[in-house]
Amino acid sequence: MIEIDRVSQIFQTSSRKDHLALSDISLTIEDGAFVSILGPSGCGKSTLLYIVGGFVSPTSGLAKMKGKAITGPGPDRGPVFQEFALFPWKTVLGNVMYGPRQQGVRAADAEAQSKALIEMVGLKGYENFYPKELSGGMKQRVALARTLAYHPEVLLMDEPFGALDAHTRTRLQNDLLNIWERDRKTVLFVTHSVEEAVFLSDKVVMMSKSPGRIRQVIDIDLPRPRRRTELLLDPRYQKYVVDIERMFDDSDEPASNP
Numbered sequence: 001m002i003e004i005d006r007v008s009q010i011f012q013t014s015s016r017k018d019h020l021a022l023s024d025i026s027l028t029i030e031d032g033a034f035v036s037i038l039g040p041s042g043c044g045k046s047t048l049l050y051i052v053g054g055f056v057s058p059t060s061g062l063a064k065m066k067g068k069a070i071t072g073p074g075p076d077r078g079p080v081f082q083e084f085a086l087f088p089w090k091t092v093l094g095n096v097m098y099g100p101r102q103q104g105v106r107a108a109d110a111e112a113q114s115k116a117l118i119e120m121v122g123l124k125g126y127e128n129f130y131p132k133e134l135s136g137g138m139k140q141r142v143a144l145a146r147t148l149a150y151h152p153e154v155l156l157m158d159e160p161f162g163a164l165d166a167h168t169r170t171r172l173q174n175d176l177l178n179i180w181e182r183d184r185k186t187v188l189f190v191t192h193s194v195e196e197a198v199f200l201s202d203k204v205v206m207m208s209k210s211p212g213r214i215r216q217v218i219d220i221d222l223p224r225p226r227r228r229t230e231l232l233l234d235p236r237y238q239k240y241v242v243d244i245e246r247m248f249d250d251s252d253e254p255a256s257n258p
């Protein structure tokens, strides 16, 4: 589905010229796979997602979707990024309905689907609120519903649950897994949580600190459908989490060249 072929990204900044953010990344993401990216802050995870999203074109190398070079954003790849503001002049319902309406879905159908998604992300009753009336975590959930509403083939999720309280986070992880198990969308998911990555993913990509390189790709061989309460007791799950956390610790010494 997605091929990342020897991608490097160099940023020119005022204070540090030529900062190598990604170095020679190659990665293949199969159709319907759930792939998480883990790595220290600043290692280039968001940059990699922006490249797949078509928001940044790599300095060298190529990202492809279904064999075609990615040259810009498209409705086949749905971003769920914190930086992506909701339309402030539209209500929650208006924001979620926007995509399906653009795709020509009849208003009544778009409204019904959007209301179901709003309920799924736990915002029933907030349909007529405006973004400025919501908390950060609530906006994040609207953003997720808005992206799901137009059915992109690939979901690009940059720490989508990072700002949520633990309870909501667990619930949305379960909801996302349910959606994924039903629709088998391809998901590229950036997180700082090892447990979240293991719980959700088929594959966990560990990146090394700046300049970002792929350190290891770990196949998560745990049965599906996954139930959080069962997995927490599963020694195989625990071993993945501990092994990956150890790998993190090994790479945790402060960057010598910030």
Ligand SMILES: Nc1ncnc2c1ncn2[C@@H]1O[C@H](COP(=O)(O)OP(=O)(O)OP(=O)(O)O)[C@@H](O)[C@H]1O
Pocket (backbone or CB within 6 Å): 011, 012, 013, 019, 021, 039, 040, 041, 042, 043, 044, 045, 046, 047, 048, 210
């Ligand atoms: N537009 C930009 N211009 C210049 N430098 C940038 C730009 N975007 C990112 N960088 C630099 O590239 C590196 C990677 O940034 P990126 O945001 O991809 O990291 P990250 O892994 O997502 O970090 P975090 O976990 O903190 O979100 C950082 O050193 C950052 O300073």
Ligand SMILES: [Mg+2]
Pocket (backbone or CB within 6 Å): 045, 046, 047, 158
């Ligand atoms: Mg980031």
